[in-house]
Amino acid sequence: MPNRPVPDFDYEAALEQCAAGRRSALEALYRHEGPRLLGVAQRIVRDRARAEDIVHDAFVNIWNRAGSFDATRGSARGWLYSVARNLALNAVRDSRHETAVDDDTAAVLDARDAIDAWHDTRDAFDWRDSAGRIGPCLEQLEPVRRNCVLHAYVDGLSHSEIAQRLGAPLGTVKAWIKRSLKALKECLA
Amino acid sequence: MSAPTVPPENLDELAGEYVLGTLSGARRQEVNARLPHDAALRAAVDRWEARLLPLTSLTEPVEPSPGLWLRIAKTLDRQHAARQAGQPARPGWWDSLFFWRGAAASGLAAALVLAGTLALRPAQTPGPVQYMVVLVAPQSQTPGWVVQASAGQREVQLVPIAAMQVPADRALEFWTKADGWAGPVSLGLIKPGEPVRIALDKLPPLEANQLFELTLEPPNGSPTGKPTGPIQFIGRAVKVM
Numbered sequence: 001m002p003n004r005p006v007p008d009f010d011y012e013a014a015l016e017q018c019a020a021g022r023r024s025a026l027e028a029l030y031r032h033e034g035p036r037l038l039g040v041a042q043r044i045v046r047d048r049a050r051a052e053d054i055v056h057d058a059f060v061n062i063w064n065r066a067g068s069f070d071a072t073r074g075s076a077r078g079w080l081y082s083v084a085r086n087l088a089l090n091a092v093r094d095s096r097h098e099t100a101v102d103d104d105t106a107a108v109l110d111a112r113d114a115i116d117a118w119h120d121t122r123d124a125f126d127w128r129d130s131a132g133r134i135g136p137c138l139e140q141l142e143p144v145r146r147n148c149v150l151h152a153y154v155d156g157l158s159h160s161e162i163a164q165r166l167g168a169p170l171g172t173v174k175a176w177i178k179r180s181l182k183a184l185k186e187c188l189a
Numbered sequence: 190m191s192a193p194t195v196p197p198e199n200l201d202e203l204a205g206e207y208v209l210g211t212l213s214g215a216r217r218q219e220v221n222a223r224l225p226h227d228a229a230l231r232a233a234v235d236r237w238e239a240r241l242l243p244l245t246s247l248t249e250p251v252e253p254s255p256g257l258w259l260r261i262a263k264t265l266d267r268q269h270a271a272r273q274a275g276q277p278a279r280p281g282w283w284d285s286l287f288f289w290r291g292a293a294a295s296g297l298a299a300a301l302v303l304a305g306t307l308a309l310r311p312a313q314t315p316g317p318v319q320y321m322v323v324l325v326a327p328q329s330q331t332p333g334w335v336v337q338a339s340a341g342q343r344e345v346q347l348v349p350i351a352a353m354q355v356p357a358d359r360a361l362e363f364w365t366k367a368d369g370w371a372g373p374v375s376l377g378l379i380k381p382g383e384p385v386r387i388a389l390d391k392l393p394p395l396e397a398n399q400l401f402e403l404t405l406e407p408p409n410g411s412p413t414g415k416p417t418g419p420i421q422f423i424g425r426a427v428k429v430m
Contacts, residue, residue: 035250053352093214132243178212181205
């Protein structure tokens with residue numbers, strides 16, 4: 001079951017009601033979006049109990065900060081995800097150790113790894129399921145770069161974790177991600 | 190000729206990697222700290238959030254445990270009880286952006302007045318609560334812990350009201366500092382999520398506005414005897430009634 005937004009739910013109205021102190025509106029949001037938010041958080045923190053803690057904190061935050069939601073800055077649904085993802089990413093970035101390999105060291109690592117990874121055209125994600133205009137933009141990326149972006153966003157992997165996963169040098173992964181973001185931005189403009 | 194400001198290109202890269210999640214913990218915290226007062230960075234982050242949001246659809250939903258909503262509701266009940274008891278004349282102040290802006294601008298989250306009727310006060314606590322402190326996260330302003338001190342008792346209770354994670358190689362250390370003191374004094378290491386009573390018998394009596402904070406420190410506590418790690422939660426004591 002792909003995690004798509006359900007069009008007939010009025011996220012913005014629900015947030016307005018939360019800001020007005022209506023607990024039932026938060027519960028409606030929770031019933032509606034909780035499983036999807038938990039799915040996103042669990043993918044990042046990779047632990048069920050921690051993911052539920054993240055969703056707990058996310059809904060407490062959503063309740064406390066609903067009044068500060070500004071529809072001119074983005075969609076209400078997007079705001080829910082940014083609250084939850086931010087908590088999840090803060091949690092894993094604080095606790096997961098970054099491999100201390102600097103760019104220079106990474107650059108002298110066996111370049112063959114990079115070439116192997118580059119030729120690895122298998123997709124790690126059913127990215128064609130992703131909603132909206134980003135699908136065709138992802139299609140324009142080389143599979144390995146696409147995997148970098150998706151491992152980062154969906155799995156919450158750091159640069160070094162992606163490098164390890166793909167068997168590619170750290171510096172190469174950093175460069176791929178930087179260029180992929182630029183390409184996505186141009187494609188979506 | 191040097192440009193004093195960050196070029197928009199770099200700002201956008203920073204925002205992109207922030208939303209993607211590939212910034213290191215330290216750089217992430219930098220961005221979190223900059224966001225409230227950097228409108229250009231905030232706008233760049235908003236744009237990246239919108240661009241990448243469809244990728245959340247690649248994750249399968251997971252059905253939450255049956256008790257999760259109840260946990261959320263209980264946390265909100267505690268907040269609500271605190272609000273009702275402390276500030277009946279100003280409903281909604283807890284959620285007020287202006288309140289938190291003011292609190293953030295003052296550099297410290299304001300301590301919140303709570304009354305002794307607070308739901309989380311254990312029934313066996315003798316005497317009325319004399320001082321209350323709500324410890325909030327400095328960036329998100331999310332309340333995480335409540336400190337309570339009862340009249341005539343030479344101890345405080347530290348009660349968690351929200352879940353928190355501490356990195357495996359770090360410990361949570363509890364500190365206090367009254368206005369006239371030279372520096373913060375350690376009240377020891379705290380286990381996340383567990384209520385604890387701490388004796389204050391070696392310290393002067395608690396006073397109004399006394400600062401309490403929880404910082405991340407090495408596993409055996411701060412090596413210097415003063416806080417060295419980032420503040421996780423902070424608040425000041427308020428006399429109740």
